[in-house]
Amino acid sequence: MPIRYARPSAPSDDKRWKIVETRMRRLGDRPYALIEALHAAQEAFGYLDDDALHFVGDTLGVPHSRVYGVATFYSFFTLKPQGEHTCVVCTGTACYINGAKEILAGLERSLGVTPKETTADGKVSLLTARCLGACSLAPAVIVDGDVQGKVRAADLVARLEAM
Amino acid sequence: MSDMPAAARPVRRRVITEEIAEEPPRATAYVCEAASCLSLQSHDITVRLGEVVADAGLGDVEIKRVGCLGLCAAGPLVEIAETGRLFEKVTPDAVGPVVAALADVKQTDVRAPQGPFFEKQLRVATENFGRVDPESLDDYVERGGFEALRRVLSDMTSTEVREEVTRSGLRGRGGAGFPTGLKWTTVAKAQGTQKYVICNADEGDPGAFMDRSVLESDPYRVLEGMTIAAFAVHATEGYIYCRAEYPLAVARLRSAIRQAQRAGYLGSGIMDTSFAFDVQIRLGAGAFVCGEETALIASIEGRRGTPRPRPPYPAVSGLFECPTLINNVETFASVPTILRKGPDWYAAIGVGKSKGTKVFALAGRVVNTGLVEVPMGMTLREIIFDIGGGIIDGRPFKAVQTGGPSGGCIPADHLDTPVTYESLVELGSFMGSGGMIVMDDTSCMVDVAKYFMDFCRDESCGKCTPCRVGTTQMWMLLDRITTGRATGGDLAQLEHLAAIVQRTSLCGLGQGAPNPVFSTLRYFRDEYLAHIEERRCPAGVCTIEQPAEVMA
Numbered sequence: 001m002p003i004r005y006a007r008p009s010a011p012s013d014d015k016r017w018k019i020v021e022t023r024m025r026r027l028g029d030r031p032y033a034l035i036e037a038l039h040a041a042q043e044a045f046g047y048l049d050d051d052a053l054h055f056v057g058d059t060l061g062v063p064h065s066r067v068y069g070v071a072t073f074y075s076f077f078t079l080k081p082q083g084e085h086t087c088v089v090c091t092g093t094a095c096y097i098n099g100a101k102e103i104l105a106g107l108e109r110s111l112g113v114t115p116k117e118t119t120a121d122g123k124v125s126l127l128t129a130r131c132l133g134a135c136s137l138a139p140a141v142i143v144d145g146d147v148q149g150k151v152r153a154a155d156l157v158a159r160l161e162a163m
Numbered sequence: 164m165s166d167m168p169a170a171a172r173p174v175r176r177r178v179i180t181e182e183i184a185e186e187p188p189r190a191t192a193y194v195c196e197a198a199s200c201l202s203l204q205s206h207d208i209t210v211r212l213g214e215v216v217a218d219a220g221l222g223d224v225e226i227k228r229v230g231c232l233g234l235c236a237a238g239p240l241v242e243i244a245e246t247g248r249l250f251e252k253v254t255p256d257a258v259g260p261v262v263a264a265l266a267d268v269k270q271t272d273v274r275a276p277q278g279p280f281f282e283k284q285l286r287v288a289t290e291n292f293g294r295v296d297p298e299s300l301d302d303y304v305e306r307g308g309f310e311a312l313r314r315v316l317s318d319m320t321s322t323e324v325r326e327e328v329t330r331s332g333l334r335g336r337g338g339a340g341f342p343t344g345l346k347w348t349t350v351a352k353a354q355g356t357q358k359y360v361i362c363n364a365d366e367g368d369p370g371a372f373m374d375r376s377v378l379e380s381d382p383y384r385v386l387e388g389m390t391i392a393a394f395a396v397h398a399t400e401g402y403i404y405c406r407a408e409y410p411l412a413v414a415r416l417r418s419a420i421r422q423a424q425r426a427g428y429l430g431s432g433i434m435d436t437s438f439a440f441d442v443q444i445r446l447g448a449g450a451f452v453c454g455e456e457t458a459l460i461a462s463i464e465g466r467r468g469t470p471r472p473r474p475p476y477p478a479v480s481g482l483f484e485c486p487t488l489i490n491n492v493e494t495f496a497s498v499p500t501i502l503r504k505g506p507d508w509y510a511a512i513g514v515g516k517s518k519g520t521k522v523f524a525l526a527g528r529v530v531n532t533g534l535v536e537v538p539m540g541m542t543l544r545e546i547i548f549d550i551g552g553g554i555i556d557g558r559p560f561k562a563v564q565t566g567g568p569s570g571g572c573i574p575a576d577h578l579d580t581p582v583t584y585e586s587l588v589e590l591g592s593f594m595g596s597g598g599m600i601v602m603d604d605t606s607c608m609v610d611v612a613k614y615f616m617d618f619c620r621d622e623s624c625g626k627c628t629p630c631r632v633g634t635t636q637m638w639m640l641l642d643r644i645t646t647g648r649a650t651g652g653d654l655a656q657l658e659h660l661a662a663i664v665q666r667t668s669l670c671g672l673g674q675g676a677p678n679p680v681f682s683t684l685r686y687f688r689d690e691y692l693a694h695i696e697e698r699r700c701p702a703g704v705c706t707i708e709q710p711a712e713v714m715a
Contacts, residue, residue, distance in 0.1 A: 030465075031464075031465055032463070032464045032465035033465060034465035034466075035445070035446070035448060035462060035465050036445070036446070036465075038448070039407070039446050039448065060465075062465075066466075069467055070465070070466065070467055073450065073467040073468065073624075074447075074448030074449050074450050074468070075448070075449040075450065076407050076408075076447070076448035076449030077448055077449075091369075092369035092370055093369040093370035093526075093527070093564065093567075093598070093600045093614070093615075094369070094370045094526035094527050094532075094600055096369075096614055097527055097528065097600065097602055097605075097606050097611075098527070098528070129408060129449075130367065130369055130408075130449070130451060130618070130622070131367070131368070131369035131370065131371070131372075131408075132408060133198070133366065133371075133372035133375040133406075133408065133409060134198060134199060134202065134372070135369075135370050135371075135372055135524060135526035135527075135532065135598070135600075136199050136235030136236055136238075136372075136524075136525075136526055136532035136533050136534075137199055137202065137235065137532075138526060138527070138532075146202070147198065147202035148202065149199070149202060149203070
């Protein structure tokens with residue numbers, strides 16, 4: 001039996017920690033709740049900072065090294081804050097052969113960032129996804145949570161620049 | 164563990180209130196609210212249609228949200244249920260023709276044939292697509308939902324259920340095609356009091372969206388299939404491991420689980436029997452390798468999703484080291500229909516060892532992109548040209564890619580091959596989960612091979628060396644070829660390395676990673692040679708650095 005320590009208190013009195021705590025408690029604060037807890041923290045805060053990683057690890061009895069290992073293994077988790085807007089370009093096969101490469105190149109040129117980076121003014125984060133499953137709409141992007149299909153590079157660049 | 168009694172014992176339980184028989188509507192409009200049409204604002208169309216119909220005083224008309232209507236290329240789609248008339252590319256501001264068609268529907272109307280895209284399909288796992296409201300349990304039940312589960316729980320032993328599934332010839336729809344009945348039997352016979360059922364909804368193959376569509380369009384069917392499986396293998400707990408990239412599918416699943424629990428289709432005492440089974444959702448986090456069953460289990464356990472050597476197979480020692488049944492979404496979705504219509508009905512569909520139907524996601528340079536379900540044994544030509552409508556702009560067909568990053572590219576010479584698990588392997592490809600990406604002459608096959616290798620080297624979990632190092636080295640060789648820096652020896656090196664990675668990798672990701680290279684080399688070797696010897700890309704995709712003496 002692993003030794004159970006006293007439940008650590010949240011890093012701050014930010015109410016969003018309650019959401020994370022609840023999600024962990026629902027799974028009995030057990031180590032297998034780690035990925036669910038990281039999802040909850042990222043949903044609440046937008047990214048995972050050291051406070052979040054430590055808090056989740058301490059609550060579930062998972063060493064910090066393992067928490068960091070898991071958080072960096074899965075590409076869905078991000079340890080850096082995101083920009084005000086996010087643009088996810090799908091790089092799935094259908095999008096690839098329908099011009100995702102050109103869209104990405106166009107965005108990199110106009111925004112001056114590479115995927116997984118945020119523009120210097122903190123406005124736009126550029127991300128890529130393996131496949132959004134929106135293959136019939138290829139090429140597809142997600143701008144601020146909205147899936148958009150049959151995208152043309154010029155239109156998208158114009159839209160993002162206007163943000 | 165001994166077999167369960169003939170019928171799980173009935174226990175006292177509140178009776179689910181019977182529906183009050185309502186006058187059926189005279190006309191119904193089905194509005195597709197699956198992800199593809201929804202991203203084109205189809206929900207606004209549902210709302211707008213409701214308003215316009217009310218304003219027009221059409222009291223006997225129903226506007227209904229449904230799952231995927233299939234022809235995603237022409238979305239947003241609205242279908243008139245009674246006549247089968249399909250409205251394509253509808254906008255909220257122009258619903259007039261739909262309303263006029265609704266007003267015209269007569270009692271005597273029969274559904275007209277809808278053209279080859281629909282008529283050549285045979286729907287089993289997707290039979291409710293575009294028919295039921297994915298967020299309404301009542302609607303699912305009205306269309307025969309949970310009938311199979313009722314039959315299983317009241318009239319059958321778990322052995323009989325397994326025998327029927329075995330007799331149907333159903334094989335795993337996630338890719339490898341392992342006989343489902345055999346897998347269920349292995350789990351049922353495994354030692355252990357706690358057993359689990361896992362639904363693999365980590366559809367990572369780029370270009371595949373069958374599972375997403377099933378979960379978005381008919382989530383109850385998956386729950387019913389899982390519950391039947393749980394009864395057959397004596398499991399009491401289930402997990403659905405779904406990609407986080409599919410928010411709509413997750414939301415609809417959550418709603419379906421909640422409603423099913425409330426109505427007594429999940430939880431303890433299912434359908435007034437002593438059988439208990441419950442389902443939880445676990446979200447993936449963007450790791451392709453988690454589609455591999457042992458990696459998926461590691462991920463549910465909250466660890467890095469790395470595979471482990473098998474045996475022991477999950478059927479013997481899986482989640483939390485208990486016997487675990489893992490099937491794909493589409494496999495579970497096929498089960499209720501098989502048990503309702505009978506295993507012999509299902510086994511009569513298909514050819515050879517590939518029975519039943521398969522759902523394919525048509526994408527790429529094909530006119531009718533979307534979701535189709537066809538009997539096994541249909542030829543690639545029928546799927547791509549009759550159902551798919553051929554190539555966009557009438558360009559020449561070059562290849563179809565099946566099986567995702569572990570699959571291969573099949574050229575035009577083999578378009579008349581019937582699609583079965585075996586025939587695709589013979590052609591150097593793979594059934595995979597069912598993505599079909601059609602390519603025309605604007606695709607360079609070496610570039611496609613490089614694309615998949617880039618995918619694999621990025622998604623390799625790093626646990627075993629052949630995959631971690633091999634995929635990177637192969638990508639570097641392919642990069643040399645596509646940029647015109649390769650020598651003759653590089654091709655031999657690539658083939659040699661591919662064979663090693665295929666033989667020595669730990670899991671399917673590494674073992675399958677060389678397949679796109681093998682298959683493109685087999686059918687498009689001339690393109691490789693053009694890049695290496697002539698320093699040109701026949702499709703004009705690759706940017707080739709010309710040697711200095713040519714530049715001068």
